[in-house]
Each structure stands twice: as structure tokens, then as C-alpha cells.
Amino acid sequence: MRKKLALRQSQVNAALENIFAKGRDLPQKEVFAAMEYSLLAGGKRLRPVLFLEFAGFGGLSAEEAMPFACALEMIHTYSLIHDDLPCMDDDDFRRGRPTSHKMFGEAMALLAGDGLLTGAFELMLGAEGGVPAENRLAAAYEIASAAGCFGMIGGQVLDLANQTEKARPDGAEPFRVAAKQDLTQINRLKTGALFRASCRGGLLLAGIRKEKYLAAAERFADALGISFQIQDDILDVIGDSETLGKQTGNDEKQGKATYVALWGLEKAQSEVRRLTAQALDELSVFAGLGDPAFLSWLVSSLSERTF
Amino acid sequence: MRKKLALRQSQVNAALENIFAKGRDLPQKEVFAAMEYSLLAGGKRLRPVLFLEFAGFGGLSAEEAMPFACALEMIHTYSLIHDDLPCMDDDDFRRGRPTSHKMFGEAMALLAGDGLLTGAFELMLGAEGGVPAENRLAAAYEIASAAGCFGMIGGQVLDLANQTEKARPDGAEPFRVAAKQDLTQINRLKTGALFRASCRGGLLLAGIRKEKYLAAAERFADALGISFQIQDDILDVIGDSETLGKQTGNDEKQGKATYVALWGLEKAQSEVRRLTAQALDELSVFAGLGDPAFLSWLVSSLSERTF
Numbered sequence: 137m138r139k140k141l142a143l144r145q146s147q148v149n150a151a152l153e154n155i156f157a158k159g160r161d162l163p164q165k166e167v168f169a170a171m172e173y174s175l176l177a178g179g180k181r182l183r184p185v186l187f188l189e190f191a192g193f194g195g196l197s198a199e200e201a202m203p204f205a206c207a208l209e210m211i212h213t214y215s216l217i218h219d220d221l222p223c224m225d226d227d228d229f230r231r232g233r234p235t236s237h238k239m240f241g242e243a244m245a246l247l248a249g250d251g252l253l254t255g256a257f258e259l260m261l262g263a264e265g266g267v268p269a270e271n272r273l274a275a276a277y278e279i280a281s282a283a284g285c286f287g288m289i290g291g292q293v294l295d296l297a298n299q300t301e302k303a304r305p306d307g308a309e310p311f312r313v314a315a316k317q318d319l320t321q322i323n324r325l326k327t328g329a330l331f332r333a334s335c336r337g338g339l340l341l342a343g344i345r346k347e348k349y350l351a352a353a354e355r356f357a358d359a360l361g362i363s364f365q366i367q368d369d370i371l372d373v374i375g376d377s378e379t380l381g382k383q384t385g386n387d388e389k390q391g392k393a394t395y396v397a398l399w400g401l402e403k404a405q406s407e408v409r410r411l412t413a414q415a416l417d418e419l420s421v422f423a424g425l426g427d428p429a430f431l432s433w434l435v436s437s438l439s440e441r442t443f
Numbered sequence: 444m445r446k447k448l449a450l451r452q453s454q455v456n457a458a459l460e461n462i463f464a465k466g467r468d469l470p471q472k473e474v475f476a477a478m479e480y481s482l483l484a485g486g487k488r489l490r491p492v493l494f495l496e497f498a499g500f501g502g503l504s505a506e507e508a509m510p511f512a513c514a515l516e517m518i519h520t521y522s523l524i525h526d527d528l529p530c531m532d533d534d535d536f537r538r539g540r541p542t543s544h545k546m547f548g549e550a551m552a553l554l555a556g557d558g559l560l561t562g563a564f565e566l567m568l569g570a571e572g573g574v575p576a577e578n579r580l581a582a583a584y585e586i587a588s589a590a591g592c593f594g595m596i597g598g599q600v601l602d603l604a605n606q607t608e609k610a611r612p613d614g615a616e617p618f619r620v621a622a623k624q625d626l627t628q629i630n631r632l633k634t635g636a637l638f639r640a641s642c643r644g645g646l647l648l649a650g651i652r653k654e655k656y657l658a659a660a661e662r663f664a665d666a667l668g669i670s671f672q673i674q675d676d677i678l679d680v681i682g683d684s685e686t687l688g689k690q691t692g693n694d695e696k697q698g699k700a701t702y703v704a705l706w707g708l709e710k711a712q713s714e715v716r717r718l719t720a721q722a723l724d725e726l727s728v729f730a731g732l733g734d735p736a737f738l739s740w741l742v743s744s745l746s747e748r749t750f
Contacts, residue, residue, distance in 0.1 A: 166600060293554055
């Protein structure tokens with residue numbers, strides 16, 4: 137299983153490395169360098185891996201689904217670059233390296249983010265191969281909706297309103313402690329939406345339209361996404377900054393509402409276990425389409441991750 | 444003709460006003476307010492109007508082509524919001540009103556731009572109606588490519604490298620006078636790419652694939668786009684800031700390479716006339732598909748615009 141994950145990750149990385157090859161000799165090559173710097177900085181490639189698995193339930197090969205899998209990683213990466221900017225979280229390090237604006241300046245980081253977001257759509261819409269146009273439209277629409285203001289960007293907006301005055305350069309919003317509902321709402325949008333699109337989008341690209349499967353994929357992604365976010369919050373408190381590749385203790389310093397701040401460490405950890413069990417449970421629906429054993433292993437190992 | 448332009452503009456405006464209606468009551472409503480603030484601030488709606496005309500050559504109604512026409516305006520507006528940010532051009536006014544970051548703060552302006560770009564794809568990919576999926580994919584891909592790092596964003600990168608040290612907050616690039624080729628290259632990407640996508644994209648959405656038409660649309664858009672940019676440069680020197688809704692003299696203050704700086708006013712004006720004639724000439728190809736009289740009038744009147 138660990139081998140299959142490593143294989144998938146290296147397939148995704150190989151595909152990501154080729155996307156901007158055409159741009160490296162153009163006069164505007166600096167923006168391609170900035171995009172590659174962040175895109176190829178490592179990372180678990182979780183969204184692409186999920187997408188490939190769910191597309192596989194409908195019989196698509198990794199090769200056929202790869203442009204969409206890569207597009208998800210590009211959208212995730214753009215959101216990190218823009219999130220790290222001084223006017224947002226103002227982070228200096230990401231995945232163990234200086235953030236994009238620290239390396240290339242704010243203007244180039246802004247444009248690199250814009251370029252990755254736009255490039256994700258170029259990749260999905262321009263993909264050749266035998267996947268019917270209707271299925272490509274449905275999957276790309278699913279991903280666009282998840283990335284937009286009804287999804288991920290909406291979550292960023294809510295998250296912004298949850299930071300202390302001190303942490304916001306424009307000082308516009310006072311600090312407030314988020315209630316559980318708020319925090320889950322934020323994370324359902326900020327992290328959850330792209331997880332849902334990774335799972336549902338894979339099914340849609342493969343032509344699977346049955347509500348039974350789409351709804352199960354959504355519940356699976358929700359449980360996994362929130363559990364993943366709680367684990368992130370936990371690691372920001374008890375994790376090792378070298379293993380994580382970023383500073384820990386950031387959330388508390390910025391006065392961010394987190395699950396650990398809300399529930400304490402112990403309850404946060406038990407929620408990870410509960411949601412993991414729930415995610416595993418949802419996978420049984422897909423046994424009729426293929427073998428969900430790899431996804432089961434992936435979900436379990438994510439709940440125990442230290443990075 | 445002026446009446447038809449006003450009709451098209453009001454159809455586009457009505458469609459733009461409805462796009463975010465669903466978002467106004469959500470907890471993240473501030474980002475919808477910020478997007479609408481910029482999107483509904485007026486403007487000539489030139490790209491949507493071009494798109495509707497070219498889609499009309501293939502028999503599509505304004506209603507059928509409208510989601511794509513609106514998407515072009517959303518992409519144009521996002522590029523203005525990000526371009527106005529302090530780390531880019533640092534502009535305080537746009538279309539006679541405070542820029543987005545002046546109204547909503549930098550973080551929200553960043554997210555509003557991201558939201559408009561993503562929303563453009565949600566709109567194109569989620570559009571219902573009778574247009575075949577292949578044609579929607581082809582048009583959306585054309586627009587994505589034009590907006591990305593091989594198009595508009597690439598032009599922004601080159602433009603950034605053409606500003607004085609003083610004008611760049613990070614002071615990374617020294618001033619250099621752009622040669623004619625550079626400037627035309629910048630504008631072919633920064634402004635021209637979206638003009639090309641407006642014309643070619645309309646044909647593609649309508650299912651027109653003949654190289655004769657696509658190439659003529661491209662030459663038309665190139666001539667119009669460069670002429671439009673030269674006229675912009677001229678108006679920044681001799682225009683009236685109240686009529687324009689923005690400060691004049693900005694280009695010189697920022698040490699930007701412009702056609703006027705490069706050629707002087709008189710040659711710039713004669714180039715507008717030459718390119719206008721060229722654009723008009725290209726339109727004759729489309730006489731076999733429909734009546735290009737409105738486009739002819741539009742091109743002529745743009746060359747004489749004062750705003």
C-alpha cells in the first residue's frame with residue numbers, strides 16, 4: 137500500500153514537472169519558475185491521489201485522469217501562495233522553504249498564484265484523449281465550484297474574519313472565538329470543498345452519475361477533510377517543526393480559531409478517530425465498483441500522520 | 444448602431460448583476476460585495492460585446508452566448524483588481540471610484556480577484572442550454588489559455604519588468620526603455636490575448652472551426668487590441684481625467700514604457716488610424732456569415748473614443 141502511494145505520488149510529480157516545460161524559454165519565464173518553485177516543493181499530493189482512485193472506480197486509467205488530478209494540485213498550490221502573502225497570513229516558510237513572495241517578491245507571487253489557478257483550467261479543458269466532453273465539463277465544473285466563493289475562497293473569507301486584530305495588517309476585524317459550527321463551516325469550505333471535488337470529480341470524469349455513489353463520495357470527503365484539518369491543528373500544537381517543514385505554534389500566535397483551541401487536545405484526537413471510522417465506513421459503497429482497500433489504508437495512515 | 448451597443452451593454456450588465464445573487468446572504472457575503480463592486484462599476488463591456496458578435500456569426504443568440512461573454516468581463520475585472528494592488532501598480536482610483544483594496548482592504552481585494560477568475564470558469568462550465576459540450580470546452584479552453592501565463596498574465600510579468608525601480612515596491616528590476624517589439628509583445632499578451640479570445644472564442648462556441656475565419660478573427664483582434672492600447676496610452680497623456688474616471692499622467696509618473704513615450708503623440712495617432720483600417724479590412728471575411736456592419740462601426744468609434 138505504501139508502495140502504491142509512492143508510485144501514485146511519483147506519477148503525479150512527473151506529470152506536474154512537465155506542465156510548464158513550454159514556458160521555460162519565454163520572456164516571461166520568471167513566472168513559470170515561480171509556479172514550479174511552489175508546485176514542485178513536495179507535498180503529499182493527496183488531492184490528486186484521491187482523484188485518481190475515484191476516477192478508477194469508473195474505469196479510467198491514471199493517465200486519462202492525470203490532467204484533472206494535476207489541476208487539483210495546482211489549485212491547492214495557488215491557494216497556499218496567496219494565503220501566505222503579507223496581506224493574508226504573512227508566512228515566511230512553507231514546506232521547509234521560503235514562501236513564494238519571500239523568494240520572488242509579492243508581485244510575482246501574486247501572478248504565480250493567478251497563473252496556477254488559470255493553468256489548472258487550461259490543463260483540464262485542453263486535455264486530449266478519449267474522455268467524453270460531457271464528462272470533462274462535469275468534472276471541471278465540480279472543481280471550479282469547489283475552488284470558488286461558494287467553496288474554498290468562501291472559506292478563506294470566513295477564516296480571515298476569525299483572526300485577531302493583531303494578525304490582520306488592515307486591522308479591520310476584531311477577534312472572536314468561533315463556535316464549533318463556525319469552525320466546521322469554515323473548514324467544510326476552506327479544506328473540505330476541494331476534497332469533495334477530488335472524490336466526486338473523479339467519479340464525474342469517469343461518467344458515474346448515480347446519486348448513491350456521488351453522495352457517498354461527498355460524505356467520505358467531508359469526514360476525511362475535517363479529520364485532516366483537525367490533525368493539522370493538532371500537529372500545529374504537538375508536531376515537530378522540522379518534520380512538518382513549517383513553524384509550529386502559528387495558530388495560537390495568530391489567534392486563529394482551531395479545533396484544539398475549541399475542544400482541547402484530547403477531544404480533538406478522539407474526533408479524528410471518530411471521523412476516520414466514518415470515512416472508512418463510507419468506502420464500502422464503492423466495493424461494487426472496485427477495490428477500496430488502498431483508500432482504506434490511506435485514510436487510516438493519514439489519521440496517524442506526523443507531517 | 445449606438446443604440447445596438449447600448450442594448451448589448453445593458454444585456455451584459457443585467458446578466459452580470461444576476462451572477463452573484465445567490466451569494467448575497469451567505470456568511471462570506473463580503474467577498475460577493477467586493478466582486479460586485481468592481482464588476483458593476485461600469486466599463487465599456489467591449490470583450491463581451493465582441494464575443495456576442497462573433498458567436499452571432501455562427502448563429503448563437505445573445506442569450507446562448509451570454510455566460511461566456513460575462514466570463515470574459517469577469518476575467519478582465521479580476522485582472523484590474525490584482526493589477527491595482529499595492530504590490531503591483533498601486534492605484535487608488537479606477538473607473539472614478541476607489542480601487543477594491545482601498546474599499547475592502549488588500550486581503551479582500553486579493554480574494555475578490557481570485558473569486559472573479561474562478562467564477563468565470565464556474566459560469567462557463569456550468570452553463571446550461573443547447574450548446575454542445577465540445578463547443579463549450581473549445582471556447583472555455585480558448586479563454587483560459589488567453590488569460591494564463593502564455594497570455595494575459597505573461598503580459599503582466601513583462602510589463603512589471605518595464606517599470607522604474609521607484610515604481611516597484613520590491614525594487615527588484617531596474618528601469619529599461621522597451622523597444623517597439625517588446626512593447627508590442629507585452630500588449631499582444633496583456634491586452635491582445637483576451638481580445639483574441641473574445642473573437643475566436645465566440646466563433647468556437649458557435650461551432651465554427653474553419654481556419655479562414657479563426658485566423659481572420661485573430662488578425663482583427665490583434666489590430667483592434669493594439670490600436671486600443673495605443674489609444675489608452677494617448678488618453679493617459681491628452682485625456683481628461685474626469686471623462687476617463689482615473690488619474691492621467693500615470694504612465695509617465697511610473698516610468699512605464701508606452702507607445703507615446705516610444706513614438707511621440709503624432710506617430711501614435713497615425714498608428715491608431717492604420718490599425719483601425721486594418722481591423723476594418725479583416726471584417727470583410729465575415730460577410731459570408733452575417734452582417735459585420737455593427738462591428739465596423741464599433742471599431743471606428745473606438746478609435747475616436749475619449750474615455
